[in-house]
Amino acid sequence: MPGKGRAALKEARKSAGMTQQAVADKLGISLRHYQQIExxxxxxxxxxxxxxxxxFGVHQRKLRWTQDTNLVRRANPKGRLARQQ
Structure with a gap:
């Protein structure tokens, strides 16, 4: 379910003392697009x-993580990722 947010991204932004608007400006994207990402x-x-x-000096895998992207590897012949049940 989208909307739970990316807590690590928000925390990194706040630790850097930046507003959402400041990050959007730095990236050259709209405020709304940055908010949709966060x-x-x-x-x-x-x-x-x-x-x-x-x-932010934080690996993007940590920044991207959400509850919804909590994937685990399951043993299967093709080695694909599957959502944790």
Missing amino acids: YSEVLGAIWIWDALEDL
Whole structure:
């Protein structure tokens, strides 16, 4: 369910003393688009995650994490990821 948000991204932003508008301006995107990323309504482009990683000094895997993306590897012949039940 989207909307749970990306707590690590929000925490990194606040630790940097930045508002959502300041981050959006730094990235050259709209405030609404940044909010959609932080609220996990959209994933966001790879270049945005690269820029956020550089801006906050936190690995983008941590920044992207949400409850909804908690994936676990299950043993299967093709080695695909599956959602944890």
